[in-house]
Amino acid sequence: MTPTGASPQRRRRRGGLRPLAGYRVIDITYGWAGPICGALLADMGAEVIKIESNARLDTCRFLPPFNGPGPNRGGQFNTYNRGKKSCTINLKAPPGIALARRLIASADVVVENFAPRVMPGLGLGYDVLRTLNPDLVMASLSGFGATGPYRDYVAFGLPLQAFLGLVHLTGYAGGPPVNVGTPIPDIVGGTTGALMIVAALRHRRRTGEGQFIDVSQCEAMGAFFAGPYLDYALNGREGQRRGNRDDAMAPHGVYRCADPEGWCAVAVAGDQEFAALCRVIGRPELVDDARFADQPSRWRHQDELEPIIEAWTRQRSKREVFLALQAAGVAAGPVHHIPDLLADPHLKQRGTFIQDSHPEIGPNPMLGPFWRLQSTPGRVERPAPLLGEHNGYVFQELLGLAPEEQQRLEASQVLW
Amino acid sequence: MQTGALEGVRVIEWAEGIAGPFAGRILAGLGAEVVKVEPPGGGDASRRAGPFRGDVPDREASGLFLYLNAGKRGITLDPARPGGREVFGKLLAGADVLVLDKPAPALRRWRLGLPGLQRRHPGLVVASVTPFGLEGPYAGFKASDLVTFHMAGLGFITPRLPPSPDLPPLRAGTPIVGYLAGLNGAAAIGCALLVRELSGRGQLIDLAEMECAMFAVAAGVPAYTYEPRVPSRQPAGPPAVAPIALLPTADGYFEVQCQEEEHWDGLVGALGEPEWARWEVFADKGLRGQNWDALRPLLEEVTRTVEKARLFREAQARGVPLAPVNSPRDVVECEHLRVRGFFETVEHPVAGPVLMPGALAQLTATPWRALGPAPLLGQHTTEVLEGLGYSKAELLALRQRGAV
Known part of the structure; x- marks a missing residue:
């Protein structure tokens, strides 16, 4: 049962320049949070091997957008699993557990995002895995964390927005609570997992010691809401929904522009910016208007100020509004949709999007690595894997199974 | 005794607001030693942001500042001034990481351009965290959380399922882009430190807040290229999955x-x-x-x-x-989070006991450090400069020139 892959140390010396070159990560994840964690580590050079199975497929393989039928054409999956390898091990079959253990014994890191009881229940808890691989770093990402009264509660990104107070705070003035349009707690949970794994690898490199990391998505994202929580702790306030407006800055909103679905955000911080805004919109006299004389006055008279600004923005495209205001030193920016982002000259110059070349889909753009380490830049080495694409590599090269043995295990749905 | 995962890492943070200081807070929680450089006079902008107890503004008692800067030492220093620049150089000579949020043109104007800085400090990890990054046509542009949120494409799809059609794009009810950037910044710094341990060399990290936030809308790209459909607030048809x-x-x-x-x-x-x-x-x-x-x-x-x-x-x-x-009250009073010890009370000399979020994650071998209070403005200036070898007389001269 000795793993046949090169030791992490040997692999590291052979590895390229990327920060995590030579590290092997076993990724037993689904949905968004866990996969995102693995994808970020892959960007930074880790070899990330995803364990999947037809017995329990990653939901995102079958969630839209699709470019066709089958498990390999789901856009959510392909976005957040880039750079990984895939092998199919059925963890519901006991021989599958044995294979997973052998694979983990050859690795440096395990990341998983099941409910906290699942991995121990499979015989893949940290207590077992550390006996196979004493310096293993294992990150467990869950909605509420591995301990505490809610440890077995299920949480996905949208209900977590609600749980944390983000939904309560988000909405139009006087309107009902609403969601931010993307399951942001999953992004934050996955990114926090990657960060903690990197930190734990530094510790391991210095001391030889591995560890278990308990990431509660709830707590990782809860850090973002320190402001509202402190306002409750200090003042008993519960926050309120106020559209795009700010607690202090005014004007602070999005304004309709001439292009269809065109809006531009404008945020004015002080008197100097306000004077610049007034000059640009051709209303320099407004600075002498008592209603707009200082920030508190402007804040009180936002209802009157906003239509004045919008009368000007409606005559122009969002890009014209953006560039004219920025040229005058006013914080402003167009409300971008995806095609805007793909065409944006700033992002083009920065190379923010890269070309993905997925074997079933062909070339299409993808957000590239954005932890921009200039001497050791990240890279997306391969598109998201086809289901089981790397079975041969994993089972024969890394685990030393004979091809017939692999076929036998495939036929008995252990590798499936 | 257990130590932090980033024990021994010395960080200089010359950054204000949310993004840079949140990165610094995370590094501190993981065991790094963080010295915060604030502009003489008013200090970090978040000192003016609140929330303040009883809504009484006090630069030593802004809730946001106290949270973001817990556990750091603080000095006042203007690296753009003669004298100040020299102190800054000595600080960096003894540091592993610099977190900064100043735009490239301003740094050049102050004769603190990044290429020179890297030449003088080849082992230093320089993490620049700015709204749009150091390069590109928008590099010097002004931003706020509202602007980067909408430019990153988050506003066009918010709210998910609006209460009625034709409502404008909406921001999250509280800033999130700065926090996203700080979190990603800390992770990128961790990666650069791993490289540095092998090569001895630092490097520049060019983090753009907008790009960090775009990762949250990245799955919208295949919606556009596969289907094609422009993801927006309004659903294109009935939901694929319900409820x-x-x-x-x-x-x-x-x-x-x-x-x-x-x-x-x-x-x-x-x-x-x-x-x-x-x-x-x-x-x-x-x-x-x-x-x-x-x-x-x-x-x-x-x-x-x-x-x-x-x-x-x-x-x-x-x-x-x-x-x-949940409302903020429901979260702060949540039994589960209490049992997990998520909220902690930090005792501050001016603000008194303040309840705030604690650990970002629980690490068994290298636990998140309980962070002490945020620094008073300039609290550690004397201590830190004396540590760099400045005499009391030199310190006085620097103060008179407005450099510290």
């Missing part, structure tokens, strides 16, 4: 995400098995999506009669991803 929705209760709202059939079964159980739930038109998640307009009012009629806390318990007991729409 994934905010729904009313007797005392507020809750949110449920029935991604799998077992979730729906659990929800139906928690709601007392209404007979319409077994109608053929709602037989699977796709059908429930197609018939969402019919299903929603039926669901609401039942959910309006239950309390959100009870529904949360009943649904979670059945494995349903469901949560109440």
Whole structure:
């Protein structure tokens, strides 16, 4: 049962320049949070091997957008699993557990995002895995964390927005609570997992010691809401929904522009910016208007100020509004949709999007690595894997199974 | 004794607001030693942001500042001034990481351009965190959280399912882009430190807040290139899967995400098995999506009669991803978070005891450090400069020149 892959140390010396070159990560994840964690580590050079199975497929393989039928054409999956390898091990079959253990014994890191009881229940808890691989770093990402009264509660990104107070705070003035349009707690949970794994690898490199990391998505994202929580702790306030407006800055909103679905955000911080805004919109006299004389006055008279600004923005495209205001030193920016982002000259110059070349889909753009380490830049080495694409590599090269043995295990749905 | 994962890492943070200081806070929680450089006079902008106890502004007692800067030492220093620049250079000579948020043109104007800085400090990890990055046509542009949120594409798809059509794009109810950038910044710094341990060399990290936030909309790219469809606030048709929705209760709202059939079964159980739930038109998640307009009012009629806390318990007991729409009070008083020790009280000499979020994650071998109070403005200036070898007389001269 000795793993046949090169030791992490040997692999590291052979590895390229990327920060995590030579590290092997076993990724037993689904949905968004866990996969995102693995994808970020892959960007930074880790070899990330995803364990999947037809017995329990990653939901995102079958969630839209699709470019066709089958498990390999789901856009959510392909976005957040880039750079990984895939092998199919059925963890519901006991021989599958044995294979997973052998694979983990050859690795440096395990990341998983099941409910906290699942991995121990499979015989893949940290207590077992550390006996196979004493310096293993294992990150467990869950909605509420591995301990505490809610440890077995299920949480996905949208209900977590609600749980944390983000939904309560988000909405139009006087309107009902609403969601931010993307399951942001999953992004934050996955990114926090990657960060903690990197930190734990530094510790391991210095001391030889591995560890278990308990990431509660709830707590990782809860850090973002320190402001509202402190306002409750200090003042008993519960926050309120106020559209795009700010607690202090005014004007602070999005304004309709001439292009269809065109809006531009404008945020004015002080008197100097306000004077610049007034000059640009051709209303320099407004600075002498008592209603707009200082920030508190402007804040009180936002209802009157906003239509004045919008009368000007409606005559122009969002890009014209953006560039004219920025040229005058006013914080402003167009409300971008995806095609805007793909065409944006700033992002083009920065190379923010890269070309993905997925074997079933062909070339299409993808957000590239954005932890921009200039001497050791990240890279997306391969598109998201086809289901089981790397079975041969994993089972024969890394685990030393004979091809017939692999076929036998495939036929008995252990590798499936 | 257990140490932090970043024990021994010395960080200089010359950054204000949320993004850079949040990165610094995370590094401190992981065991790094962080010295915060603030502009003489007013200090970090978040000192003016609040929330303040009783709404009384006090630069030593802004809740946001106290949270973001807990556990750091603080000095006042203007690296752009003669004298100040020299002190800054000595600080960097003894540091491993610099976190900074100044735009490249300003740095050049102050004769602190990044290429020179890297030449003088080849071992230093320089993490620049700016709204749009150091390069590109928008590099010097002004921003705020509202602007980067909308430019990153988050506003165009917010709210998910607006209460009525034709409402404008909406921001998150509290800033999130700066925090995203700080989190990614800390992770990128961790990677650069791993490289540095092997090569001895530092490097420049060019983090753009906008790009960090774009990762949250990245799955919208295939929506456009595969289908093609422009993801927006308005759904293009019936949902693919249902129910994934905010729904009313007797005392507020809750949110449920029935991604799998077992979730729906659990929800139906928690709601007392209404007979319409077994109608053929709602037989699977796709059908429930197609018939969402019919299903929603039926669901609401039942959910309006239950309390959100009870529904949360009943649904979670059945494995349903469901949560109440909590207010900040509900979160701060949450029993689960109390048992986990998430909120901690930090004793501050001016603000007194302040309750704030604590650990970002729990690491068994290298636990997150309980962070002490945020520094008073300039609290550690003398201590830090004396540590660099400045005499009392030299310190006085620097103070008179406005450099510290």
